[in-house]
Amino acid sequence: EAQLVESGGGLVQPGGSLRLSCEVSGITFENYWMSWVRQAPGKGLEWVANIREDGREINYVDSVRGRFTVSRDNTKNSLYLQMNSLRADDTAMYYCATTFGPGYWGQGTLVSVSS
Amino acid sequence: DVVLTQSPLALPVTLGQPASISCRSSQSLVYSDGYIYLSWFQQRPGQSPRRLIYQISNRDSGVPDRFSGSGSGTEFTLKISRVEAEDVGVYYCMQQTRWPYTFGQGTKLEIK
Numbered sequence: 063e064a065q066l067v068e069s070g071g072g073l074v075q076p077g078g079s080l081r082l083s084c085e086v087s088g089i090t091f092e093n094y095w096m097s098w099v100r101q102a103p104g105k106g107l108e109w110v111a112n113i114r115e116d117g118r119e120i121n122y123v124d125s126v127r128g129r130f131t132v133s134r135d136n137t138k139n140s141l142y143l144q145m146n147s148l149r150a151d152d153t154a155m156y157y158c159a160t161t162f163g164p165g166y167w168g169q170g171t172l173v174s175v176s177s
Numbered sequence: 178d179v180v181l182t183q184s185p186l187a188l189p190v191t192l193g194q195p196a197s198i199s200c201r202s203s204q205s206l207v208y209s210d211g212y213i214y215l216s217w218f219q220q221r222p223g224q225s226p227r228r229l230i231y232q233i234s235n236r237d238s239g240v241p242d243r244f245s246g247s248g249s250g251t252e253f254t255l256k257i258s259r260v261e262a263e264d265v266g267v268y269y270c271m272q273q274t275r276w277p278y279t280f281g282q283g284t285k286l287e288i289k
Contacts, residue, residue: 099226106269106280106281106283107218107269107283108280109277109278109280112278121276121277123277157225157226161273164237165216165227165228165231165237167226167227168225169225170225
């Protein structure tokens with residue numbers, strides 16, 4: 063069974079940086095597009111970014127483009143989200159998920175941006 | 178961006194009764210391959226989202242058959258034939274036809 067485990071969340075000041083990780087097991091990671099999806103407290107879902115199996119195609123939502131960078135290491139079955147210039151409105155639970163095919167999601171990691 | 182509008186936003190239902198959620202898209206969701214990439218997710222309190230339905234009407238593995246999806250063009254529906262207590266949560270439609278992928282606002286299902 064697929065397992066997606068996010069880590070790296072925490073409290074950071076506005077303008078700061080964080081790097082999220084998602085370790086995937088139970089599936090052949092290199093065969094899947096992967097995504098990051100976020101959910102602000104008490105709010106709906108927002109698809110943040112996705113990355114192709116080989117990492118050579120990446121898409122970002124406008125609100126994070128230029129500040130966030132998604133990457134992957136297929137040798138480590140891991141997905142990453144480098145978040146720079148963080149703002150208060152980036153505060154959210156961040157989920158990693160498979161983009162297409164079976165809908166596997168992690169349990170999320172919480173990012174709080176506050177002074 | 179594609180805007181998905183769900184209704185109702187709150188759905189009180191009696192146990193054992195049916196429930197229906199509508200999702201309307203601001204644009205056609207037909208992809209270049211002819212398929213419509215419209216999914217439905219369930220998010221129970223305190224849990225991560227779980228996909229129930231993909232490509233309008235295909236149930237994910239392990240999803241009870243009381244859940245069904247239908248629709249075409251820009252109008253889609255999720256139906257629960259007989260609501261059970263475990264169905265409480267927020268339901269979202271989501272499109273993956275056009276980037277950025279977008280979700281509806283969510284419909285909160287509660288038991289009367």
